[in-house]
Amino acid sequence: MTKAERAAHVDRRLNELYPETPVPLDHRDPYTLLIAVLLSAQCTDLRVNQITPALFDLADTPEEMMKVPVEKIREIIRPCGLSPRKSQAISTLSKMLVEDHGGNVPCDFPALESLPGVGHKTASVVMAQAFGIPAFPVDTHIHRLAQRWKLTDGKNVEGTERDLKRLFPRDRWNALHLQIIFYGREHCTARGCDGTICLLCRELFPRRRLGVSVKKP
Template identity: 40%
Template sequence: MEYKLKKIYNELTKLYPEARCGLEYRTAFELLVATILSSQCTDKKVNRITNELFKVANTPEQILELGREGLIKYIKSAGLYHNKSKNILKSCEILLNEYGGEVPKTRKNLEKLPGVGRKTANVVLANAFNIPAFAVDTHVFRVANRLGISKGNTALEVEKELTEKIPEEYWGIFHHLLIYHGRNICKARKPECKTCSLYINCDNPVD
């Protein structure tokens, strides 16, 4: 890992020793559902939703038994619930019909599921299966570009740059560290640059 990246990594690990996936899950399927729900919704809200949902349904079969109205009752506060419920139910059907009810372990097959894009697939691969993958959400995109460790204009470009520069064994933790910093210090609006310990390493300070 290049010198600047190593310095940033070391500082972030000091700041956020607890950095990990913010979604609560026990199985790959629970993480898949939670990640679909997390689109334009905070992890805290998703965790409140899934804490109740997974008590009654945490397998593809059980979710399908709930039906659309039954599922919406639990996920309505996540926003975009019409599309999310439709995607979750259709994904459950595909999992049962094509994968024996198991969540596939390849990005290609994960992205065949409704509501699952590259970021969601990478989250599932890295966290549920410990398969090297680097998910780029809005926090990772913003922080990486501000720090100057990426100059990509799209999430895919940022992912490509970071995975070329960062060794595979660091992908998962680096992803979480950038998210934590984006939520706590390097915020989209009013980033706390003056108190940021990475200010000296930042290529694009906001103030």
């Protein structure tokens, strides 16, 4: 298969396997999604979903959150890891949203990425999942699978994002990035598949016998 043929096969098969693409992080609105995505850095979605109910019961708007002491935020989110940095970011970005954006989460990349704790991936998730704007957030699952499927050279996540955006239709980006994540978690895990074991790896490369060395992001 050519790279374009592999991409078309992946697109078709993932759409068959995961026709529904629910957002993995529990949230109530763009603001709570932004906070949940920020917390998910180096933490599982499952753990974040266990922590955010208590946080959002305490404060679920920027106006409320900016009044909560950073130490209180840190105490609640501690199980998510990196709590000193994340708690300060949550407090500061909440204040910035109130002062600079009328209490609303901005719907554009530069404004989102100017917020503390919000990098390009986090901004991409918010744009895609909160506002429905086509984006292709690349996490570790997507970066790993794109290499195993030879859709990118895997030099870095920025390059992987560019390559995938070129290969797949824009109107499929939002659903497809979730479908790849779901598939990576269920079938093509870091330890459970080396590029020769799971369904899609076997379909795309039936003659592959040696495992694929994956470049980390």
